Structures are given as C-alpha cells and as structure tokens.
Amino acid sequence: MSETAPAPAGLEWHRVHPVTPVVRGWTVIAVLLVVVGQQTLNGLPEGENLLEGDRWWQVLLGILAVGLVGLGFSWLAWRMTSYAVDEDSVHLRTGVLFRQQRRARLDRLQAVDIVQPLVARFFGLAELKLEVAGGGDSGVKLGFLKEADANRLRGELLARAAGLRVGPSAPAGPSAPAGPSAPAGPDAGVPAPATPGAAEPGTAPPEAPEQPVTAVQPGRLIASLLRSGATVGLAIGLLGITGVVIGTREIGILFSMLPAVLGFGGYLFQRFTGEFGFRSAISPDGIRLRHGLLETRSQTIPPGRVQAVRLRQGPFWRGPDWWRVDVNVAGYGPAADSTGSNSVLLPVGTRDEALAALWLVLPDLGTPAPRALLDEGLSGLDAGENFVVAPRRARLLDLVSWRRNGFSVTDRALVLRGGRVFRELVVVPHERTQSLGIEQGPLQRRLDVATFAVHSTPGPVAPKVRHLDAHDAARLLDTQAVRAREARAHQGPELWMRRDEVPLDDARPEEATA
Secondary structure, three states: OOOOOOOOOOOOEOOOOOOOOHHHHHHHHHHHHHHHHHHHHOOOOOOOOOOOOHHHHHHHHHHHHHHHHHHHHHHHHHHHHEEEEEOOEEEEOOOOOOOEEEEEHHEEEEEEEEEEOHHHHHHHHEEHHHHHHHHOOOOOEEEEEEEHHHHHHHHHHHHOOOOOOOOOOOOOOEEEEOOOOOOOOOOOOOOOOOOOOOOOOOOOOOOOOEEEEEEOOHHHHEEEEEOOOHHHHHHHHHHHHHHHHHHHHOOOHHHHHHHHHHHHHHHHHHHHHHOOOEEEEEEEOEEEEEEOOOOOOEEEEOOOOOEEEEEEEEEOOOOOEEEEEEEEEEOOOOOOOOOHHHHHEEEEEEEEOOOOOOOOHHOOOOOOHHHHHHHHHHHHOOOOOOOEEEEHHHHOOOOOOOOOOOEEOOOOOOEEEEOOOOOEEEEEHHHOEEEEEEEOOOHHHHHHHHEEEEEEEOOOOOOOOEEEEEEHHHHHHHHHHHEEEEEEEEOOOOOOHHHHOOOOOOOOOOOOHH
C-alpha cells in the first residue's frame, strides 16, 4: 500500500510540469460558475435573479478574486510537490502547510493510469496515477507531466514492477531541490552506473507490444445508453411531468423537477463521455484500456491484479444479447468515479466479446468445456449440467430469481450466477478470494437456506449467491477455503516477468469491434 515512511537518502527529486498550477487552478472558477448558475436557476421561480441589475459585475469580480487566490495556492502546491523513483518504490512529497511524504511500493502495484483532463490536453500534459493495494486513497498521483514523459515513466515503472532491471532514465520533469534526504557532494548529479542487462542510462525500456482485443463504436455505445434503465426512467419522468403540467397548467412544476432531470441527464452524459472510444488490448505488462471523450484515460492493469469479474445484462439488452463487464481491482475504490468507468473491462458488447474480455483476466477457466459452462451461467435456469442451484422452497423469498441463483466450481475459479431481470455472472479466481461468509436471516433459517458471499476488494462486483440450501452453502464455504489456500500457495510471484515467458501470440483472442 501507499506508505508515509521517510525516503532513503540519495534520491533524485523532480518537479512536475510548471503549467500544473494553471491546469489545477481553473477548477475553482468552474465550481464558482456552477454555483452561480445553480443559484440563478433556483431563484427564477420566485422571480429572483442573482445577476439582475448591477450585481453581475460584483459577482464577476468575486469570481475573479477567488480564482486568483486558487491559482496562487496551486502555484504554492506546485512549488512544494516533487517525486522520485528508485528500484522498488515511487516517492512523492506534497503539502503547503502540512508536509506529507508518500511511498508506493512497485511490488504492490495494481494499476497504472494516464489521465488527461480537457484543459491538460490543450497543453499536452497528462497525470500519472499509480493504484496500489490498500483501498481508494492508497495511490500516488504524479501530475502533471508532458504526455511523452508520462508514457515513458509508466513503461519504466511497469518494467520495474515486473522484475525487469531498468537503468537510470532521464528525468520526466525539472529537478527539485535535494532537501535533507539527498545530500550534495562531489558525486551529486552523476548518474549511477547501469545495472548489467538493464537499459542504458538516459533511456527508457521499450514499450511492450500489444494485441488489440475489442473496440466499442460510438453508435453501439449510444444505443446501449438509450436502452439503459436510466434512459427509460428519464423518459417516464418527463412524460409524467408533462402530464402534470398539462393537467394543472402550473409551469412552475417544471422548475421544481429540473434537478432530477439534470441528475439523470448528467449520469448518462458522464457514461457517454467516460466510455467513449473504449478500446482494450493485451500485452506482457497487463491489460490495457483506453477510453474517454473530454477526459481521456489510458489504464494498464498488470497480470493477476483483477480480483473479480462480473458480466451483467439488463432487460433492454436482451434482444441484441449485449453484456457489460466490470471488474474489482485492488486500489480502485468504490468512489473512484461516479459512473464506475475506471472498473469497466467492456462497457457494452456481444456475448462473444464479453467472453473475450473475461479471457483477458482468466485465459484458462479450468474446465474442459468452458463455453458450455459460461453459456449456462449467462442465460440458463435451474441446475443444468454445471450449476448447483437454490432449492424450490427459496421461491418464497425470491419469487423472480430463485431459479437463476446458483454456483459452479472449476479448477481455477468460483462461478456465481444470479438475477433474472438483471442477469449477472460473477467469476472469482480461487487465489483472489479474500474471505468467505454465510449470511442467514430469520426467514432463511426457517426455510433452511442461506446466502453465500465472497468478500472481495472494494469495487462494483459483490460476489454473492442468495438462498442456497444451508448444507450446500456450508459445504461450499469449507471446500472453497481449501481451494483458495492451495491456489494462493501455487500462484506466481508478484514480479510477473520473472516467470517463464509465454509468447504474446499464443492463444490470444482475435480483435473484436463492438
């Protein structure tokens, strides 16, 4: 996880790009403009206008004054921010009034993101986000850097995290004062000798090759949003409001319902902009995801970092048989973003494309007929050939979904099935099991059923199967604990490049265009 221990001596500290205060400071003005606009809209039904008369220039001067203060504070924060990289960690010093020094261990690296907000793209800058195991606030953010420097540094950090020997590289930003942890001397500023077999000093390791897997076209993304529950709810709400206004002839009702309409619309807009241009690829350094319209994001999830995978289908996606694939990654907290775009492996795709996304995480499901098992999990009912399901008496607690609730166990993963209106299939690799539990309420005890839960890292996926026979749930708890312990004992090292390398082209899915 991210630590606050002092950095070792001899590190070379660098500052982020000098334009960073402008990129960060403008958000203060943007927030003030949103507040002024909201207050103006809220006052219109009562005939109050915040910008009426000569007050507009006073509001403008206030916004400019606060904006200048925010810009000044951003400049001070930039002056006090510096970072350094050594063989096994990334160090970050921040804070104006209260100084803080954080350390992100590369052997605990869960994901590396390159984020470019809209304003940063105008200056060719990007922010490098390192997500490490430990929760939503355990990561380290290096921003802003030149886009080329951010990509180079990402490649270097992934190579170090994989266990490759990387020589000293050129700094990604201007040097910062050494400070007490980096004493000057006759050898200060002299590059350290390169490690045998490592990259030459001043050069970055070559970027790992990648093979494209999926690409979601804008037309399909728009169609999926139009078929979503949020759009249907928005349409029903607008029809209801229109009917009430026509019946009562009270136009003020429109203003009172405006926040709810804006909430639905804002959610759909964030989904569209966050998942626009979604592409996925596989490479030796992990799963690569790229998406975003206003704010672009390039994610790299190293091998073995995905804790759980969920394939989900809403009722309005039944016709085209579309599915959405979400994942839990340690370091991505539940509040990483409001729409969950950071934890998406595929925003929308056909069944084959969704299964191709699953293969990125778990190429070997550990069963001789994986497609038959997954098809039964995605759309099957009752026991079938592969699943243990809830007993018939569970229909008293779940009249709709009881025939879907069930589980299957393979050599590599636990597969949980549930939901009939919103179908779900959750896959948890045995070695990624955090802990297990059984939940049983008073009605469940009377019916001798129980809910089995796998406790995963924070994220959109909550592995759980409801209303199993109590004896089946207890047996699964015992056997899954043994399987998880054995799988963790045989899993590969955190430095994944020290394993026997597998050629990139072996057993890779073909590129799919959604």
